[in-house]
Amino acid sequence: MxxxxxxxxxxxxxxxxxxxxxxxxxxxxxxxxxxxxxxxxxxxxxxxxxxxxxxxxxxxxxxxxxxxxxxxxxxxxxxxxxxxxxxxxxxxxxxxxxxxxxxxxxxxxxxxxxxxxxxxxxxxxxxxxxxxxxxxxxxxxxxxxxxxxxxxxxxxxxxxxxxxxxxxxxxxxxxxxxxxxxxxxxxxxxxxxxxxxxxxxxxxxxxxxxxxxxxxxxxxxxxxxxxxxxxxxxxxxxxxxxYRSESSLSFDEPSAQTGKPPGAPTLPPGSEIELSLDQEIDPEAAALGDSVRAVLARPLRQGQQVIAPEGAAVLGRVVRVEKQVLPFPHYIVALQFHTLDLGASQSRFLATMEDAGPAPGLIRQKKRLDPTFTRRRSARMDILVNEQQPGQGVIHWDARQQRIRRGLKMRWRVDPGR
The missing domain is CATH 2.50.20 (outer membrane lipoprotein receptor (LolB), chain A)
Incomplete structure (x- = not known):
């Protein structure tokens, strides 16, 4: 047939x-x-x-x-x-x-x-x-x-x-x-x-x-x-x-701070930003390019002046997702935050994450050296050291914990000259 x-x-x-x-x-x-x-x-x-x-x-x-x-x-x-x-x-x-x-x-x-x-x-x-x-x-x-x-x-x-x-x-x-x-x-x-x-x-x-x-x-x-x-x-x-002519054909860099609307604050280079993740992230389903949202965990100040209140939205995206099996199953998830959204105005910036957590599932640093041999166990050396990429926040996450939970605390620093 x-x-x-x-x-x-x-x-x-x-x-x-x-x-x-x-x-x-x-x-x-x-x-x-x-x-x-x-x-x-x-x-x-x-x-x-x-x-x-x-x-x-x-x-x-x-x-x-x-x-x-x-x-x-x-x-x-x-x-x-x-x-x-x-x-x-x-x-x-x-x-x-x-x-x-x-x-x-x-x-x-x-x-x-x-x-x-x-x-x-x-x-x-x-x-x-x-x-x-x-x-x-x-x-x-x-x-x-x-x-x-x-x-x-x-x-x-x-x-x-x-x-x-x-x-x-x-x-x-x-x-x-x-x-x-x-x-x-x-x-x-x-x-x-x-x-x-x-x-x-x-x-x-x-x-x-x-x-x-x-x-x-x-x-x-x-x-x-x-x-x-x-x-x-x-x-x-x-x-x-x-793609219509009224669409914006701009070539945006995440670090650009030029062309801000009136009233948009400039994030001082070197300033510290404390963020709280405002959503869950499922590393198994996440894709590069997915939007991510966080909020300021404390007010952002320039000197004594508050330039952004606690709870202000910070927008970003997933820029890396990898699953590793050694030394144990875990994910490497990199985030990039690029916009402080104050509603009436937005400020672009580039920052690098310096620390995160604590949180169940977050792998901050692991080093294990056990060269002992037995009949039932071979020698093992586990080394997992957190990496830091400019303009990103790299999270090592235990695969057994599945989702990165809402509320994860992160400490970022605005890149110099941005």
Whole structure:
């Protein structure tokens, strides 16, 4: 029955192709490229929420182990892919990798790779015939872009290189809409330490403004190292909307104190801020980019003057979530607070956490050295030392305690010169 259904689907695709492409694959390809160009050229500036699940496996035979989840706003604005945190008032004036700070990230999935393949006219296409994709009839073309015509760049700091790439496109035979774009590169310069890079983007129509457009719905990035380790990012795009001219296209730094509205206080560099977490944080479910709220645990003073009362809201975000299994299961959660919200005014700042707690589950510092061997126990050395990152607060949390509780006390210091 499955074979009969597959044959029927392929026959349906062939029938549509016969009606649409009397001049053969070349004419079909021309129509596909023309339709894709119309879609890409008509796209207004728009923004989506991108959620990415990052995982890793040590070899092709192993299973992927989850690392963390990332949530960012991604926008196509003026033919540029721009990124911001979901709670930010403007796009970051920095690369996504610099913004995230650690782990594998990929860009170009939003629009730029599709524009490179379909608009640059440097890809050489080869007809591959009818195919099935996720159980639906599709037509497939393979393509290749040589290195000398490519602008596809792979960066593994401190090295980067422009690489050639190849792949496939799958198109719905009835509408000629792009369904999937696959991009592969396996001729990567050795200094990058990568054997292969694979990006897959799935497309569907979605409303933007008063019209509908072909937009990426999901993406997957796989990077395979020369040693066989494989990193995988699986993402989805949701909540897509038009980026209107009245939107704020500012490039905000968390440390910026310029442009404050009248009455907004300036947090003196070096001043101490005592905060109380105003919500629970579940490290198992938290994602990079999630909003976090705290309140001032005591008034903030400049000299004898109170510039912010106890209970004033302080806004921030999660910037790191890692689960560790040694020396025992625990989470590393990093927070970044950036805005003092007084209701009528807001002040931006950058601060570094100096201490937290006490609280059940908070690991402040642990050192254990026990070199004794017995028949039942091997020698063990546990070392867990809290780290301090400028502009962040790094919390080590015992996984057995699950949630970081509301009310956690934290002591921060405003960074000098901020």
């Amino acid at each position: 499955g074979r009969l259904a597959r044959c029927a689907s392929l026959w349906a695709a062939a029938a549509v192709l016969g009606a649409q492409a009397p001049d053969g694959p070349d004419a079909l390809l021309e129509r596909i490229q023309r339709k894709m160009a119309q879609n890409l050229n008509r796209l207004p500036d728009y923004v989506c929420l991108q959620t990415v699940e990052r995982s890793r496996r040590q070899s092709p035979a192993g299973s992927y182990q989850p690392l963390d989840t990332l949530r960012v706003e991604v926008g196509l604005v003026g033919n540029r892919e721009l990124y911001s945190w979901p709670d930010s008032s403007g796009f970051e004036d920095k690369e996504l990798a610099e913004m995230i700070g650690r782990g594998v990230v990929g860009t170009g999935h939003f629009a730029l790779l599709a524009k490179h393949v379909f608009l640059s006219r440097v890809a050489e296409f080869t007809w591959k015939g009818e195919d099935l994709l996720n159980g639906r009839a599709a037509v497939r073309f393979d393509y290749q872009v040589p290195r000398n015509l490519s602008s596809y760049r792979i960066r593994v700091p401190p090295n980067e290189a422009v690489v050639g790439f190849h792949g496939s496109v799958w198109v719905a035979p009835d509408t000629l809409d792009l369904v999937r774009l696959e991009v592969r590169s396996n001729e990567i310069p050795e200094p990058l330490g990568m054997a292969e890079a694979v990006s897959i983007m799935d497309y569907a129509r979605a409303p933007i403004g008063n019209s509908d457009f072909l937009l990426p719905q999901a993406s997957e990035l796989r990077l395979v190292t020369l040693s066989g380790e494989e990193n995988r990012n699986r993402g989805e795009f949701t909540g897509c909307r038009q």
